[in-house]
Amino acid sequence: MTSATVVGSGPNGLAAALTLAAEGIQVHVIEAAGTLGGGTRSSELTVPGVIHDECSAAHPLAIDTPFSRRFDLAAHGLTWRWPEVQYSHPLDGGSGAAAYKSVAETARHLGKDGHRWRRLFGSLTDRFDDIAEDFLEPVIHVPKHPLKLARFGAWSGMPANVLARWFRTPEGQALFAGCAAHAFRPFTSPVSSAIGVTLGTAAHRYGWPVAEGGSASISRAVVALLEEHGATFETGRTVTSLAELGSPDVVMLDLAPAAAARVAGSRMPRRVSRALERYRHGPGSFKVEFAVEGGVPWAHEPSRRAGTVHVCGSLAEVAAAERDTCAGRMPERPYVLVCQQSVADPTRANGDVHPLYSYAHVPAGWTGDATAQIEAQIERFAPGFRDRIVGRHVRSVPDMEAHNVNYVGGDVVTGSNDMLQLVFRPRPALDPYTLGIPGVYLCSAATPPGAGAHGMCGWNAARSALGRLDPTAFAPAPPAEAAARA
Ligand SMILES: Cc1cc2nc3c(=O)[nH]c(=O)nc-3n(C[C@H](O)[C@H](O)[C@H](O)COP(=O)(O)OP(=O)(O)OC[C@H]3O[C@@H](n4cnc5c(N)ncnc54)[C@H](O)[C@@H]3O)c2cc1C
16 A cells, blocks of 8 residues: 655645545654644643634635645534634724725725725735635646736735835735735845735635634644544654655655755755755744733724734834844834634633733744733733733743744744745745655645645645656545545
8 A cells, every 4th residue: 555654743744644645545644742733733821711822823825725625624623713803903092904804894994095905905806716726836837827926926026115105094004014024024125015915815805714712623623534534643753864764655744944854864865955954944933822801902993803913013113123033133112913813713712811822023043032022012002901911821932943843943934935935945946845855745834835724735745746656556535525425
């Protein structure tokens, strides 16, 4: 029987495992941590009964993909929950801006910038299914929708500063800036708008939902399907060399590039290992989970109903914070990403005690403590916040790396989103999942389409592997949806 070993059980490792297992391949998953799921783990970190997402929180790009369409995760316990406000951006004095799922509703609340918001996101949202079909695939392919992709590229190619200043009001500028900061890039650099344009469009097409019960529900659903396909699992084992894996037909490495080069050792061609060792990582994140009695008293009322809140202030302040962290300086007022999962999913709360997820962008490898700065930023826009904190769990940059070695220097998006790596990751190659060793593939978020708990890197890597296997050596199972209905 054809066999595969998957090293690492993040969303991409699990997606690769399931894509292979569903084709009749015997899959074994090895995970270094004590629990499966990598960046989709959730747990009670502060107060019993209050569920915190340890990494991924909002999932706009996981809703409708070739992977999500192929496997019926809903039948295996995954339920998406949408907040009324997808994301918001409070400003001083109780003002701010909010993004609703509807472009029209968002535009209506943006006053003078309404028509500009509609012009940017209206047509992209209408075309997003086709655009996503192209960008979720490995980059080197003939686009199926070249004109739509070109239109998307025209907006995305701009520095975030330029595109944000196209809006005229502080609210419109800040709303886009908060979204663009997800890229962890200086706002002056080319294509620093790309992630903001993608996530902003996805907010209107799919929303920014959370998984009911915690992001761990995503990995639990995939694991349940894998078990149905006979896959086996091993936790608490760190793989250090390919030699210890025996000789499976396929090896999938859900690892950061340099780690993959270390595990492969001398079996990897020197040109490939050199390229992987040169792979660039971005800034770090410093994470604080709070348990908050009565929720956060945002002065900007729509922020109380938002799943995600971008906390930093004006466009100029967001741009300065991102410039500093990318240059290795810790800003006094960092960009803080806040999620209020219980707004959409009340099962995360215990009575009136709610989980509040936050992380600040900090320089790569930073060893300081940003807890006070995170609290000050939230308190600035939500006076009285500190008095409501009843529990706190802090994860510094070194803690982040200890939690998951893929977060090199605290880089939670597995690689700098600079222009070259947005297009060619982890290295320029016709098939970016191959590692120059027959049967061995990289499937982590360091490969296209990049970061996020969507599983598409794993899906693409597995399909690359399947394309090289002898199809007569394994027997595809029927699609999970059909199996579930049967
Ligand atoms: C704080 C934070 C916030 C985020 N927010 C979001 C969000 O809101 N939405 C979103 O979509 N994404 C978000 N992400 C990103 C998302 O979680 C990642 O992009 C995604 O988890 C990457 O999946 P992966 O499978 O490539 O790797 P990972 O999830 O990193 O999994 C890799 C796994 O491999 C294991 N491993 C590593 N080395 C070895 C080894 N040698 N042997 C065995 N096992 C090994 C690790 O323990 C880990 O479990 C966030 C991430 C973080 C950290």
